[in-house]
Amino acid sequence: MDEFWVFGYGSLMWNPGFPFEERIQARLMGYRRSLCVRSWVHRGTEERPGLVLGLDRGGSCRGVAFKVPLSDQDETLDYLRERELVTHVYLERLLPLKLDDGRIVKAVTYVVDRAHAQYGGAVTVSEAARIVNAAVGQSGPNPVYVANTVAHLREMGIHDHWLESVVAEIAKLEGVGVEEAL
Structure with a gap:
């Protein structure tokens, strides 16, 4: 491999x-x-699980591609595996991406394992x-995670209409405006 790319679609985009x-x-x-x-850990518990992002089959996803120096490839893979494969709900894949400048590259990507519990x-x-509104885990309240994700996506000019609809619904449940929820 003469280039090493990583694809981020959630917190990896702004906190690689x-x-x-x-x-x-x-x-x-x-x-x-x-x-x-x-x-079951970061944004919920086994008794009251929260929901976090995964890449699921179907459609397409706008995110961020990072080109990593080849000299840092092994260390970066070790870091990503420790971060993303804690409970093995994600599968590591090398998938093609279309970069905004038109290039096609293959990138390490973490997709959800549909067979995982x-x-x-x-x-x-x-x-x-x-579900999100009722969940809290070791890393804090689940609604904060979702709202933070939407806010960061907006800052990058990425609009995820479904996720934005979830935030709007959470705002209704909490009796606040969408902007307050963000």
């Missing part, structure tokens, strides 16, 4: 935690950003909002 030479927005085809992972499947906007 590894060195990179290039950062560019990209689109992954065949997968979509989804609140499809039941969080933490896979939450497809939920409606109202189901997602209800």
Whole structure:
């Protein structure tokens, strides 16, 4: 491999935690950003799981591609595996991305394992909002995670209409405006 790329679609986009030479927005085809992972630790508990992002089959996902120096490839992979594969709900894949400048590259990407016990499947906007609104884990309240994700996506000019609808529904449940929820 003469280049090493990593694709981020959630917190990895604004908090990669590894060195990179290039950062560019990209689109992954065949997968979509989804609140499809039941969080039993960071944003919920086993008794009251929250929902966190995963890449699930279908559609496409706008995110960020990072070109990592080849000299940092092994260390970056070790870091990513420790960060992303804690409960093995994600599968590491090398998938093609279309960068915003038109280039096609292959990038390390973490997609949800639909056979894993933490896979939450497809939920409606109202189901997602209800689950998220009631969950708190070691890393804090689940609604903060979702609102923070939407705020960061907006800052990058990425609009995820489904996720924004979840935040709007959470705001209704909490009796606040959407901007207050963000």
